[in-house]
Amino acid sequence: MYKHSYKKRVRYNETDKMGYLYYGNYANLYEIGRVELIRSLGLSYQKMEDELGIMLPVVSLESRFLHPAYYDEELEIFSYLDEMPSKIIKFRHEIFNEKEELINRATVKLFFTDMNTKKWISAPPIIKAALNEYFPDA
Amino acid sequence: MYKHSYKKRVRYNETDKMGYLYYGNYANLYEIGRVELIRSLGLSYQKMEDELGIMLPVVSLESRFLHPAYYDEELEIFSYLDEMPSKIIKFRHEIFNEKEELINRATVKLFFTDMNTKKWISAPPIIKAALNEYFPDA
Amino acid sequence: MYKHSYKKRVRYNETDKMGYLYYGNYANLYEIGRVELIRSLGLSYQKMEDELGIMLPVVSLESRFLHPAYYDEELEIFSYLDEMPSKIIKFRHEIFNEKEELINRATVKLFFTDMNTKKWISAPPIIKAALNEYFPDA
Amino acid sequence: MYKHSYKKRVRYNETDKMGYLYYGNYANLYEIGRVELIRSLGLSYQKMEDELGIMLPVVSLESRFLHPAYYDEELEIFSYLDEMPSKIIKFRHEIFNEKEELINRATVKLFFTDMNTKKWISAPPIIKAALNEYFPDA
Numbered sequence: 359m360y361k362h363s364y365k366k367r368v369r370y371n372e373t374d375k376m377g378y379l380y381y382g383n384y385a386n387l388y389e390i391g392r393v394e395l396i397r398s399l400g401l402s403y404q405k406m407e408d409e410l411g412i413m414l415p416v417v418s419l420e421s422r423f424l425h426p427a428y429y430d431e432e433l434e435i436f437s438y439l440d441e442m443p444s445k446i447i448k449f450r451h452e453i454f455n456e457k458e459e460l461i462n463r464a465t466v467k468l469f470f471t472d473m474n475t476k477k478w479i480s481a482p483p484i485i486k487a488a489l490n491e492y493f494p495d496a
Numbered sequence: 497m498y499k500h501s502y503k504k505r506v507r508y509n510e511t512d513k514m515g516y517l518y519y520g521n522y523a524n525l526y527e528i529g530r531v532e533l534i535r536s537l538g539l540s541y542q543k544m545e546d547e548l549g550i551m552l553p554v555v556s557l558e559s560r561f562l563h564p565a566y567y568d569e570e571l572e573i574f575s576y577l578d579e580m581p582s583k584i585i586k587f588r589h590e591i592f593n594e595k596e597e598l599i600n601r602a603t604v605k606l607f608f609t610d611m612n613t614k615k616w617i618s619a620p621p622i623i624k625a626a627l628n629e630y631f632p633d634a
Numbered sequence: 635m636y637k638h639s640y641k642k643r644v645r646y647n648e649t650d651k652m653g654y655l656y657y658g659n660y661a662n663l664y665e666i667g668r669v670e671l672i673r674s675l676g677l678s679y680q681k682m683e684d685e686l687g688i689m690l691p692v693v694s695l696e697s698r699f700l701h702p703a704y705y706d707e708e709l710e711i712f713s714y715l716d717e718m719p720s721k722i723i724k725f726r727h728e729i730f731n732e733k734e735e736l737i738n739r740a741t742v743k744l745f746f747t748d749m750n751t752k753k754w755i756s757a758p759p760i761i762k763a764a765l766n767e768y769f770p771d772a
Numbered sequence: 773m774y775k776h777s778y779k780k781r782v783r784y785n786e787t788d789k790m791g792y793l794y795y796g797n798y799a800n801l802y803e804i805g806r807v808e809l810i811r812s813l814g815l816s817y818q819k820m821e822d823e824l825g826i827m828l829p830v831v832s833l834e835s836r837f838l839h840p841a842y843y844d845e846e847l848e849i850f851s852y853l854d855e856m857p858s859k860i861i862k863f864r865h866e867i868f869n870e871k872e873e874l875i876n877r878a879t880v881k882l883f884f885t886d887m888n889t890k891k892w893i894s895a896p897p898i899i900k901a902a903l904n905e906y907f908p909d910a
Contacts, residue, residue, distance in 0.1 A: 370807070371658050371800045373651040375545075375705055380647050381554040382523030386785045389520070393784070393844075404844035407513075415564065416519040421557045429651050430807075430818040508669070509662045509796050511789040513843050518785050524647045531646070531706075542706040567789050568669075568680040651821075657830040658799025665796070683789075692795040695835045702829065 360439040360492040362395040367432045379427035384453070385419065388466050391437035392449045399488040407473065410482055414447065414468040425461040432456055442489055442496030443481040445469060498577040498630040500533040505570045517565035522591070523557065526604050529575035530587045537626040545611065548620055552585065552606040563599040570594055580627055580634030581619040583607060636715040636768040638671035643708045655703035660729070661695065664742050667713035668725045675764040683749065686758055690723065690744040701737040708732055718765055718772030719757040721745060774853040774906040776809040781846045793841035798867070799833065802880050805851035806863045813902040821887065824896055828861065828882040839875040846870055856903055856910030857895040859883060 366387060374380040393403045406412050427433055438450040446467055453462040469478045490496075504525060512518040531541045544550050565571055576588040584605055591600040607616045628634075642663060650656040669679045682688050703709055714726040722743055729738040745754045766772075780801060788794040807817045820826050841847055852864040860881055867876040883892045904910075 369800060370650055370803050371656050374646055375649040375651065375653040376551055376553065377651040378553065380523075381557065382520055382527070382647050385518075385520030385523065386783060389784050402844070413514055415514065415516065415561065417561050419519065419557065419559045419561075423553065423555050423557075426553065430816070507662060508665050508788055509794050512784055513787040513789065513791040515789040520785050524645060527646050540706070568678070652827055652829065654829065656799075657833065658796055658803070661794075661796030661799065689790055691790065691792065691837065691840065693837050695795065695833065695837075697833045699829065699831050699833075 360395070360399075360489060361436065362391070362398045363434055363436045364391055364394040365432050365434050366390055368427050368429055370429060373429045376426070377428065379429075381421075381423060384421060384423075384462055384464065387433065387435050387453060387462075388419075388437075388449065388451050388464055391435040391451050392466070392468075394435075395437040395439070395449070399485075401484060401488055406482070410484075411473045412479070412482055413471050413473050415471055416466055416468050417446075418467045419464065421462065421464040423462055425455065425459055427453070427455060427461055433461075439489065439492075442493040443470075443485060445478055445480055447481065447485075498533070498537075498627060499574065500529070500536045501572055501574045502529055502532040503570050503572050504528055506565050506567055508567060511567045514564075515566060517567075519559075519561060522559060522561075522600055522602065525571065525573050525591060525600075526557075526575075526587065526589050526602055529573040529589050530604070530606075532573075533575040533577070533587070539622060539626055544620070544622075548622070549611045550617070550620055551609050551611050553609055554604055554606050555584075556605045557602065558604075559600065559602040561600055563593065563597055565591070565593060565599055571599070577627065577630070580631040581608075581623060583616055583618055585619065585623075636671070636675075636765060637712065638667070638674045639710055639712045640667055640670040641708050641710050642666055644703050644705055646705060649705045652702075653704060655705075657697075657699060660697060660699075660738055660740065663709065663711050663729060663738075664695075664713075664725065664727050664740055667711040667727050668742070668744075670711075671713040671715070671725070675761075677760060677764055682758070682760075686760075687749045688755070688758055689747050689749050691747055692742055692744050693722075694743045695740065696742075697738065697740040699738055701731065701735055703729070703731060703737055709737075715765065715768075718769040719746075719761060721754055721756055723757065723761075774809070774813075774903060775850065776805070776812045777848055777850045778805055778808040779846050779848050780804055782841050782843055784843060787843045790840075791842060793843075795835075795837060798835060798837075798876055798878065801847065801849050801867060801876075802833075802851075802863065802865050802878055805849040805865050806880070806882075808849075809851040809853070809863070813899075815898060815902055820896070820898075824898070825887045826893070826896055827885050827887050829885055830880055830882050831860075832881045833878065835876065835878040837876055839869065839873055841867070841869060841875055847875070853903065853906070856907040857884075857899060859892055859894055861895065861899075
């Protein structure tokens with residue numbers, strides 16, 4: 359397993375008239391979580407697009423909203439890779455509020471996709487190499 | 497079953513650098529779908545909040561992204577109630593592009609919540625009455 | 635002068651915890667206003683990008699917020715071209731609520747830009763031809 | 773004068789199909805800039821709303837877009853108060869990219885507003901006290 363955590367404050371534009379972080383904006387938190395997980399491995403999602411021509415469209419999203427998040431709270435986004443990525447990369451997320459309550463749980467699956475052909479491809483070797491030590495049996 | 501459809505164009509601010517409708521923005525489409533379904537029943541989500549003091553926070557979201565949506569495409573959002581709402585209201589959505597391809601499928605569950613006490617309550621009678629003829633066995 | 639109007643409802647994700655349409659989301663309304671003005675001329679902003687390779691980045695924005703807009707209100711966005719576009723195209727906007735109160739006034743300037751060279755260019759002939767009858771002295 | 777700076781990375785959901793930070797999303801950056809400036813004074817915008825019942829709706833926005841901002845760039849938002857706030861508080865912003873190029877300049881004016889009466893009020897004493905040393909002649 360590989361795990362990373364990142365903190366993000368709830369901003370005014372992300373709230374709604376209930377005073378909550380709008381449910382659609384959690385997708386941005388998962389995005390930030392997975393991009394920062396990739397950065398923590400010494401890699402860069404931006405370079406993967408610009409230099410390798412590989413993009414990662416989302417194919418599925420499952421999310422459970424356990425408690426609301428409020429304006430100005432600093433949330434902690436935990437992002438997990440439970441398996442070595444193959445054609446698919448699956449991120450699991452847990453979001454905690456400042457009181458350390460679990461407020462959201464999610465799973466996001468993405469496909470490695472060649473930006474020119476738009477075809478699905480396998481996880482690039484640079485990703486596999488960076489994760490190798492965390493998945494010794496993969 | 498009760499079914500409603502609503503058309504919505506993909507706007508520039510909803511696209512991302514892949515040129516696609518950003519995956520987080522589909523949640524806005526489900527929101528629009530369910531609010532317009534409620535309006536089609538002669539009701540108003542806004543009045544439910546302002547006059548009945550009932551809000552509908554989302555408790556879960558499941559989404560499958562089958563094809564990308566592109567800038568300026570007019571999408572058709574189909575929204576379905578398959579069951580009479582009780583404590584929970586479950587919306588099922590299918591989104592089609594202009595070529596009539598199914599591009600996204602989702603399920604969103606929400607709880608009827610008293611805005612003062614923040615407690616879950618049953619579906620208000622006004623909702624049940626409006627849906628009665630569509631769920632004769634409920 | 636050329637004038638166009640377009641209606642757009644305030645959606646939940648566009649509100650903030652004050653219960654207002656978030657001030658940053660007015661930029662989306664100006665965008666919708668100018669894109670629909672262009673469509674009303676028989677042209678397409680999307681085709682301008684995809685077929686002519688011309689994009690329109692914003693260079694300046696001025697906005698005055700006169701009254702708040704609320705959830706579910708249907709706003710009317712009036713968009714005006716007061717001058718024939720040259721290197722610059724200047725849109726003026728006025729937004730009215732359902733009570734026909736003027737709630738926002740804005741001016742947005744954009745430059746015609748070649749997507750390959752990223753250089754500013756003159757308004758494409760197709761734009762000038764479409765606007766010719768509205769600016770007889772230009 | 774009082775000056776504060778804050779860093780913020782451009783996220784995927786903030787980009788558009790030009791590959792740029794969408795022009796409407798700069799408003800979020802000004803918001804973050806002013807909220808963090810207030811925090812740097814030992815105050816809290818969130819407490820101002822929740823404890824003092826004072827909110828700050830935006831009354832005007834002027835923005836000049838000098839260069840685009842790109843995905844994953846870490847931007848530096850400089851926020852300035854040039855005058856002691858009275859009924860109005862005026863924030864000036866300058867945004868720089870990682871190459872230290874000035875990419876955006878803006879001015880945002882807001883009114884102190886009583887959340888109950890919705891009337892404009894003077895800057896609360898807690899704000900004036902915190903800024904006193906920076907505006908000796910005010």
